[in-house]
Amino acid sequence: xxxxxxxxxxxxxxxxxxxxxxxxxxxxxxxxCAACRARLADxxxxxxxxxxxxxxxxxxxxxxxxxxxxxxxxxxxxxxVTLGPIAWxxxxxVAMRSAAVLALLFGLGLGSLMGTTASPPLVASRNLEPAPQxxxxxxxxxxxxxxxxxxxxxxxxxxxxxxxxxxxx
Amino acid sequence: MSEVAVSDETLMSAVAEGDIEAFEQLFLxxxxxxxxxxxxxxxxATEAEDLVSDTxxxxxxxxxxxxxxxxxxxxxxxxxxxxxxxFARKKRPQPTDTLPPVHAPGLSQAESAIQRERNQLIQDAxxxxxxxxxxxxxxxxxxxxxxxxxxxxxxxxxxSIERMLARARKRLExxxxxxxxxx
Ligand SMILES: [Zn+2]
Numbered sequence: 277x278x279x280x281x282x283x284x285x286x287x288x289x290x291x292x293x294x295x296x297x298x299x300x301x302x303x304x305x306x307x308x309c310a311a312c313r314a315r316l317a318d319x320x321x322x323x324x325x326x327x328x329x330x331x332x333x334x335x336x337x338x339x340x341x342x343x344x345x346x347x348x349x350x351x352x353x354x355x356x357v358t359l360g361p362i363a364w365x366x367x368x369x370v371a372m373r374s375a376a377v378l379a380l381l382f383g384l385g386l387g388s389l390m391g392t393t394a395s396p397p398l399v400a401s402r403n404l405e406p407a408p409q410x411x412x413x414x415x416x417x418x419x420x421x422x423x424x425x426x427x428x429x430x431x432x433x434x435x436x437x438x439x440x441x442x443x444x445x
Numbered sequence: 446m447s448e449v450a451v452s453d454e455t456l457m458s459a460v461a462e463g464d465i466e467a468f469e470q471l472f473l474x475x476x477x478x479x480x481x482x483x484x485x486x487x488x489x490a491t492e493a494e495d496l497v498s499d500t501x502x503x504x505x506x507x508x509x510x511x512x513x514x515x516x517x518x519x520x521x522x523x524x525x526x527x528x529x530x531x532f533a534r535k536k537r538p539q540p541t542d543t544l545p546p547v548h549a550p551g552l553s554q555a556e557s558a559i560q561r562e563r564n565q566l567i568q569d570a571x572x573x574x575x576x577x578x579x580x581x582x583x584x585x586x587x588x589x590x591x592x593x594x595x596x597x598x599x600x601x602x603x604x605s606i607e608r609m610l611a612r613a614r615k616r617l618e619x620x621x622x623x624x625x626x627x628x
Binding site (some may be wrong): 292294302303317332333336339340343350359 | 469476504607614
């Protein structure tokens with residue numbers, strides 16, 4: 277920016293009405309040009325005195341590095357905390373999804389195995405009917421009845437079914 | 446690249462979705478402003494650095510809750526100035542690390558010494574102001590922001606900004622006396 281272009285800007289700056297786009301150029305010019313500062317002093321002595329301060333030195337280089345490093349760490353932590361199962365499913369890769377399905381089915385299978393082989397609780401509430409003997413709780417879930425024949429889940433059900441038949445007296 | 450620059454607000458929505466590259470873009474756009482406000486406000490380089498980091502990490506943290514009711518620029522300055530005021534509350538009595546010496550290229554040693562002295566005088570004067578007055582002076586004179594924008598940032602009226610400026614200037618006048626006499 278040239279001294280000639282500054283006349284209009286000086287009045288604006290003094291009134292606090294500097295256009296947003298010209299802001300940086302005007303400030304830089306005022307910090308470097310004693311002549312324009314002297315003209316500004318006629319309008320606003322304090323402004324002219326403050327602009328005698330040398331330009332603000334650049335921020336230390338490590339600042340950007342540190343902020344981005346911490347930001348990456350922080351965003352990883354929040355992602356882990358805030359991602360619910362549905363959001364996780366949406367962002368997960370095919371391999372991650374398959375692993376999750378396997379883990380879920382394994383858990384269900386293991387859970388129902390333990391359910392049929394563990395000893396009954398010592399004290400049962402009088403109001404609760406005992407589960408029918410030999411009935412595999414997993415098979416009671418109607419949703420699992422619709423599993424495709426060759427699927428891993430179906431094989432689990434079959435396996436469990438055999439297991440319970442074999443243990444029946 | 447001939448692409449039209451993505452708006453701050455668009456970048457901020459991307460940040461809300463966890464886009465760290467978008468956050469870096471915003472950081473690069475605003476780091477100079479953050480640093481220069483913090484530098485003038487704190488008179489302490491270590492504190493200024495902490496303040497800038499703190500401001501940006503806050504913005505990142507709050508991104509999912511960000512609603513573009515004001516421009517991002519106003520929002521950014523709002524977070525920054527709040528951090529400034531909070532920082533001053535827990536400010537140590539003695540600065541740990543005074544501002545780095547100013548090295549303007551092409552200046553002689555004597556000229557550099559004069560610049561350093563002026564800088565110190567101005568920083569000492571700013572330190573005499575209340576936090577709010579100091580912020581108004583920094584935003585208005587060192588950032589060149591308009592009274593209307595400053596009012597938006599500090600969530601008050603432009604009239605009240607004018608009153609604060611008048612009082613701050615009155616306070617600064619005797620402190621900057623030697624600079625006013627020069628030239
Ligand atoms: Zn000039």
